[in-house]
Amino acid sequence: MSNSLRHMEGTIVDNQSEKISHRLEKIFTPAPLQVPGCPVRDVLDRIGDKWSILSVLHLGHSGKLRFNELLHRIDGISQRMLTVTLRGLERDGFVSRRIYAEVPPRVEYELTALGVSLLDQVLGLAVWAQDNMGDIITSRAAHANAAGFQNLP
């Protein structure tokens, strides 16, 4: 069984390497990320803002959430930016918005199926960030030292 596992891991790793070049080809075909109408650049610009990914992560973690709940959960976000971000996510179909005709008003936000599929990708990046932060910090420190030496008299 450990042999079979080792074999499977090898296969997975190979598939992974294969997948990288294969997926690169897919992304670079037919136009290599040219600006007019490139989906990759469009989506990346869209979710590359300061709060979209964070909002998706929080909605994924907590499920259905009200405006004020999100406001308090997302550390540092302002009222205005939460509104702007949610409108954008709703517009692109990642988040659904349900208004209840009550007083005081209640509005609940939730990830759509499309939003969950985005969450799945974003989680890959988030976990990667957490796992590799150590290396990044190390590299930054080394580079800061190198820069420091250059500034010495």
Place this chain on the structure above:
Amino acid sequence: MSNSLRHMEGTIVDNQSEKISHRLEKIFTPAPLQVPGCPVRDVLDRIGDKWSILSVLHLGHSGKLRFNELLHRIDGISQRMLTVTLRGLERDGFVSRRIYAEVPPRVEYELTALGVSLLDQVLGLAVWAQDNMGDIITSRAAHANAAGFQNLP
């Protein structure tokens, strides 16, 4: 074999769903993406700029590249922003920079192992973007129409 495949797919899907909540827990532990020192936010802010991910994709696709080669491949980037972006990627350990003492000078950039592992995650997002752009466009159009109706007299 098709039975076994179907079984495997079921397992993969279940693992995937499992993985989402599991990875969410990992990300939200111990602090739920709080701003001081959160790796996820740090990395996301870092690669969330306009050119970093694009540069990583191009370097992954073409392998070793010179400054001017990158400049011409990355559609729309300016000389200055390419320099700034490459310095950032190098500083964080995603890209290596090798200078050849020749005339005219030659400098080659290449993804490090850490850069390749980032590329792997970014590719997930990129392919997802390409695959789901249709749905996003549809949602945007629908939302534009809805807004249009609200503006009618």
Place this chain on the structure above:
DNA sequence: CTGGATCCTAAGAGATACTG
């Protein structure tokens, strides 16, 4: 409670010119 409307600024990004 949920946000819309305004005003304001700090950072990101483009253009251009110059250098080892």
Place this chain on the structure above:
DNA sequence: CAGTATCTCTTAGGATCCAG
């Protein structure tokens, strides 16, 4: 060739006030 140095300019984002 591979940058650096300025100089603007645009815009994302924050603060505040107001309204349904």
